[in-house]
Amino acid sequence: MTKPIVEYKDVHKSFGDVEVLKGIDLDIFPAEKIAVIGPSGSGKTTIIRMLMTLEEPTDGDIIVDGKNLWKMDKHGKMVEADEKHLREIRGDIGMVFQHFNLFPHMTILENCMTAPIHVKGEKKKEVKKRSIDMLERVGLGDKINNYPSQLSGGQKQRVAMARALVMRPKIMLFDEVTSALDPELVGEVLEVIRDIAKNDDMAMVLVTHEMDFALDVADKVLFLDDGVIAEQGSASDVIEHSENPRVQEFLSRFRS
Amino acid sequence: MQDILSISQELSRGLFVTISILIASSLFAYLMGFISGLLRLSKHTVIRKFTGLYIELFRGTSLIVQLFWLYYAIPMLFGINLGSNWIIGVIAIGLNYGAYLSEVVRGSVEAVDDGQTEAAIALNLSSFQKMRYIILPQAVRMMLPEFGNYTIQMLKGTALVSLISLNDILYYGNILRSSNLSQAPLIYLVILIFYFVLALPLIFLTRKAEDISKKGVAN
Ligand SMILES: Nc1ncnc2c1ncn2[C@@H]1O[C@H](COP(=O)(O)OP(=O)(O)OP(=O)(O)O)[C@@H](O)[C@H]1O
Numbered sequence: 273m274t275k276p277i278v279e280y281k282d283v284h285k286s287f288g289d290v291e292v293l294k295g296i297d298l299d300i301f302p303a304e305k306i307a308v309i310g311p312s313g314s315g316k317t318t319i320i321r322m323l324m325t326l327e328e329p330t331d332g333d334i335i336v337d338g339k340n341l342w343k344m345d346k347h348g349k350m351v352e353a354d355e356k357h358l359r360e361i362r363g364d365i366g367m368v369f370q371h372f373n374l375f376p377h378m379t380i381l382e383n384c385m386t387a388p389i390h391v392k393g394e395k396k397k398e399v400k401k402r403s404i405d406m407l408e409r410v411g412l413g414d415k416i417n418n419y420p421s422q423l424s425g426g427q428k429q430r431v432a433m434a435r436a437l438v439m440r441p442k443i444m445l446f447d448e449v450t451s452a453l454d455p456e457l458v459g460e461v462l463e464v465i466r467d468i469a470k471n472d473d474m475a476m477v478l479v480t481h482e483m484d485f486a487l488d489v490a491d492k493v494l495f496l497d498d499g500v501i502a503e504q505g506s507a508s509d510v511i512e513h514s515e516n517p518r519v520q521e522f523l524s525r526f527r528s
Numbered sequence: 529m530q531d532i533l534s535i536s537q538e539l540s541r542g543l544f545v546t547i548s549i550l551i552a553s554s555l556f557a558y559l560m561g562f563i564s565g566l567l568r569l570s571k572h573t574v575i576r577k578f579t580g581l582y583i584e585l586f587r588g589t590s591l592i593v594q595l596f597w598l599y600y601a602i603p604m605l606f607g608i609n610l611g612s613n614w615i616i617g618v619i620a621i622g623l624n625y626g627a628y629l630s631e632v633v634r635g636s637v638e639a640v641d642d643g644q645t646e647a648a649i650a651l652n653l654s655s656f657q658k659m660r661y662i663i664l665p666q667a668v669r670m671m672l673p674e675f676g677n678y679t680i681q682m683l684k685g686t687a688l689v690s691l692i693s694l695n696d697i698l699y700y701g702n703i704l705r706s707s708n709l710s711q712a713p714l715i716y717l718v719i720l721i722f723y724f725v726l727a728l729p730l731i732f733l734t735r736k737a738e739d740i741s742k743k744g745v746a747n
């Protein structure tokens with residue numbers, strides 16, 4: 273059996289006195305597509321933000337490719353990871369945000385090129401070619417010299433995906449990437465994610481409220497409730513056949 | 529008319545001092561503003577506190593008192609010669625406005641959306657790269673109008689150096705007046721016009737800065 277690329281081991285997270293994650297155990301395998309669903313405030317965003325190193329766990333371990341993300345060995349003692357350690361590991365991870373977070377002072381081509389050039393030290397010419405290819409793939413080949421402010425929400429989100437993809441991550445995280453979009457723009461973004469999910473061998477973790485989409489692309493669905501994984505299984509097991517009343521209650525909100 | 533011309537001619541002997549002090553002290557103030565504004569955001573409490581002390585000290589006391597401290601008090605108390613009057617003027621104005629500008633720098637850096645920092649981390653940029661390529665370019669755009677406003681204020685502030693016997697525009701005006709009391713209103717009118725004409729390009733640049741800043745992207 274293949275080894276997981278990410279392991280959460282009894283991960284807890286508190287903000288102040290409030291424990292929002294109460295012991296998460298989770299394996300993510302290479303190329304696996306995982307959808308995370310659950311009520312608002314259940315901790316979905318927090319789970320993936322800890323993997324992106326945007327939030328530090330209060331307790332437990334996150335192992336990426338065999339290496340402990342938040343702890344490092346210093347003279348035989350495990351201490352809190354420093355920036356250097358985090359940077360070594362998080363190069364494998366990419367993330368797309370709800371509110372795009374494009375760099376407004378750069379063209380969309382520059383948005384894509386900045387990190388490969390400065391972080392990976394790649395040649396500008398190669399990066400440019402790869403970025404243009406990627407922007408074409410998300411359907412924005414004719415906009416490479418535009419600024420983000422000149423794009424629609426759906427276009428911005430597609431740029432954000434291209435920007436993350438040119439870094440060639442092994443794991444991509446998506447945090448409700450369509451929920452800030454006008455309804456008529458959701459489709460074009462889901463289409464791009466579907467394309468990536470079907471054709472790339474990255475692992476993907478998608479926090480989403482799009483149940484049909486989750487059914488379509490996810491190998492595994494996690495139902496998060498009040499800081500714990502309350503149910504998990506294949507997409508169809510969780511979304512179509514779950515007998516857990518909490519899951520049913522949650523899903524009933526999406527059926528009209 | 530003849531009077532105005534001769535007054536202008538006399539005043540223009542001070543132009544070089546006024547302009548050179550403005551340029552040198554604003555460059556010094558920008559530098560101080562950036563250094564202390566960024567230090568103010570440091571992770572280390574001691575650095576933050578120390579920088580804060582400088583900022584509050586210079587914002588909380590008046591420029592003219594600071595000028596006199598540098599000119600009269602410090603050389604007597606510590607036996608340090610700070611250099612020519614010109615240098616003392618530049619240091620005093622630069623330190624004073626640097627303190628104000630540091631708050632502009634800090635405020636602008638903090639005003640950049642947190643999502644920008646998060647995107648930079650997600651793309652694995654280092655702290656330095658994040659500052660250099662993502663945060664500062666956006667913060668600087670926000671700062672431009674305030675930098676313009678403070679530069680106009682610095683121009684006005686340069687007039688104080690006539691009090692440590694530097695021969696700027698106001699200094700020559702005062703000399704003229706003392707030998708020509710009846711002409712005082714006219715002399716001060718011409719002085720006003722001098723400062724206003726000097727301020728015009730700065731006002732224009734500040735307007736331009738506001739446009740750039742509003743657009744968020746320079747192109
Ligand atoms: N930085 C923070 N400081 C304090 N509390 C926080 C912070 N971030 C999240 N929380 C709290 O932690 C809990 C879980 O938040 P999280 O964003 O992970 O939920 P979520 O499942 O993503 O919700 P949603 O569907 O609304 O996005 C919430 O109660 C939230 O208020």
Ligand SMILES: [Mg+2]
Nearest residue numbers: 316317318448
């Ligand atoms: Mg969320």
